[in-house]
Structure formats: C-alpha cells, structure tokens
Amino acid sequence: MRGEVLVRRVLGACAFMVCCWSQAFGQSSRIHVGDMPEEAALVMAGQMEAWNQGDLEGFMDGYWRSDSLLFVGKSGITRGHSATLERYKLGYPTQSDMGTLTFRNEKWVRVSRRSGWLVGGWHLEKEGQPNAEGMYTLLWRRLNGKWVIVADHSS
Numbered sequence: 001m002r003g004e005v006l007v008r009r010v011l012g013a014c015a016f017m018v019c020c021w022s023q024a025f026g027q028s029s030r031i032h033v034g035d036m037p038e039e040a041a042l043v044m045a046g047q048m049e050a051w052n053q054g055d056l057e058g059f060m061d062g063y064w065r066s067d068s069l070l071f072v073g074k075s076g077i078t079r080g081h082s083a084t085l086e087r088y089k090l091g092y093p094t095q096s097d098m099g100t101l102t103f104r105n106e107k108w109v110r111v112s113r114r115s116g117w118l119v120g121g122w123h124l125e126k127e128g129q130p131n132a133e134g135m136y137t138l139l140w141r142r143l144n145g146k147w148v149i150v151a152d153h154s155s
Helices: 002-024 038-052 056-062 081-091
Strands: 070-073 076-079 100-112 115-125 132-143 146-154
Touching: 038 056, 038 100, 038 146, 056 081, 070 081, 076 081
Parallel strands: 070 146
Antiparallel strands: 070 076, 100 115, 115 132, 132 146
C-alpha cells in the first residue's frame, strides 16, 4: 500500500513537471485534468514526447494493442492497432510532416474505476507548413494494469 501511494505521488509529480515544462517553453499543453488518472496523463505525456521525436511506434504505445482498437478520423474508421499505425505512417511520412504536437485536455468523464472518456484538443506546429489542429474524444480503459486508449475519435 505504501509503495503504491509513493508511486502515485511520483507519477503525479512527473505529469505536473511535463505540463510545466511544456508551458515554460511556449506550448500551451495541459494533460492532467480533473479526475483523470495520473497514469493516463503520463501515457499522454509519453505519446507527445514520442511524436515530437518522430517515433510513431512509441506514440502508438498509448493505444490498446488489439485488433479491436477503434480510430475514427476525417477519412473514416480504422480498426486495429497495426492498421492505425499504418494510417499514421501514411499521413505523417517524415518527422517534418509530424511537426511538434501538443495536447490540451478539457474534461475527463469517469465511466468506472477502470474506464473514462477524455475530451481535448491537439495542435501540430509545423515549420514551413501550415499548422494543424483539431479535437479528440478518447475512450480509456485500464487493461492488464495499464491505461490505454481503446477508441479515438479525432477531427
């Protein structure tokens, strides 16, 4: 029990530091909101870091590794972890195309102890190209001791 409390405090401090670091360097990122589990916030911070390093596989670590993963975007529905990764690779073939990603979460809606909806926005800062931005609704579940995105509706 004590170890679990310590881990939660450390994870919370890390998520807080990531948000503060992002704001200090001009990004308007806000990851942890309301009742959002600290572990889910850390997953998103890791996704943002992986994306900004050009690491799509690392970015996809935040998603459920299952054929049942659901991604809904402007070009339609993609099913499965592998297909979603391929969709990202097609849409963002180079690190330059990926730009610099920031998340701004608005609301976590707790569904159960092990699941919740997250509403927020994404922003891509691209050098020499138009910036891009949109919104997302993410369904999170705690599976096998880890918070993962099981459904993503991004626009």
